[in-house]
Amino acid sequence: MASRAKGTKGSIVVFPGSFDPLTNGHVDVVERSLEIFDTVVIGVLDNVNKSALFSPQERVELIQRQFQRCRERVEVASFSGLLVDFVRKVKSRVVVRGLRAISDFDYEAQMALVNRRLNPGIETLFLMAREENSYISSTVVRQVALLGGDVGQMVPKVVEEALRRKFLQRSSKAS
Ligand code: PNS
Numbered sequence: 001m002a003s004r005a006k007g008t009k010g011s012i013v014v015f016p017g018s019f020d021p022l023t024n025g026h027v028d029v030v031e032r033s034l035e036i037f038d039t040v041v042i043g044v045l046d047n048v049n050k051s052a053l054f055s056p057q058e059r060v061e062l063i064q065r066q067f068q069r070c071r072e073r074v075e076v077a078s079f080s081g082l083l084v085d086f087v088r089k090v091k092s093r094v095v096v097r098g099l100r101a102i103s104d105f106d107y108e109a110q111m112a113l114v115n116r117r118l119n120p121g122i123e124t125l126f127l128m129a130r131e132e133n134s135y136i137s138s139t140v141v142r143q144v145a146l147l148g149g150d151v152g153q154m155v156p157k158v159v160e161e162a163l164r165r166k167f168l169q170r171s172s173k174a175s
Contacts, residue, residue, distance in 0.1 A: 010038030012092040013125070016083050018045050019059045020052045021159045022066060023141055025133035029098040030067065030074060032127055039073050041090045046078040053142050053166065065158045084119040093122050100129040100137075 013033050019026060019042070033040045042063055046056040054062070056078040067074040079086040087095060095115065097108055112124035136154045145151050145163040152160055 011036075011094075012039045012041060012090060013037040013094045013096045014041045014043050014083075014087045014090060014092045015096050016043040016045065016079070016086070017097075018047070018052070018138065019063060020054055020138050021059065021141060021155060021163065022063050023133070023136045023138055023155050023159075024153075025098055025100065025129050025136045027066065027156055028130055028133055029096060029127050033096050034070065034073060037094070039075065040096075041092060042067075042074065042076045043083070043086050043090075044076065044078040046080045048080075054162070058162070062158055062162055066156050082118065084115050084122055087122050088119070095122060095124045097124060097126055098129050099126045100134045 013036070015026075015029060015033060017026065030040050030042065044056055044059050044063065052059075060076050060078055063076045064071070067076070075090075077086075077090070079089075083095065087093065095112075097111075099105065099108060108124075108126065115122055115124060141151050141154050141159075141163070144154070145167060148167075151163060155163070
């Protein structure tokens, strides 16, 4: 949280998610949010019930490395508990989420409505995914990488390398 620790003021949006791992679709949402807001706080859900490929700390570190060049405006933190509490904690009142297709809408609308019920002061904004990213999800990335496929078009370089290391580690443990 470097920039606001120094007292920077301005508009702040929270981009929450599991980010297991960060994809090109996520990167696009962050970059486009930076056109609208001064600071983007990426909130990585630290969910003990979800069997994740990367630990919350690994996910935070990968995202930090990806946005190293704009670290004054992109902050990364893990959170547990309610999203609305995290949003208040980082002094924001706006959540941004990407929408890839109509099939995302039901889930996203439900979350936005629950969050509004929990805290009517928090708004949710949706950014429509770019066409070239509309097929990408973290689940697809994990599956393709696990099966040895090329994920170079789907994730940033830092993530591609981390996936390679992760699956090498796993196959050496298994053998
Ligand atoms: O990348 P994901 O897994 O689709 O992100 C989902 C996320 C993290 C945004 C959502 O699960 C969440 O906000 N979890 C925190 C718990 C919460 O606030 N739940 C109430 C809203 S449904």
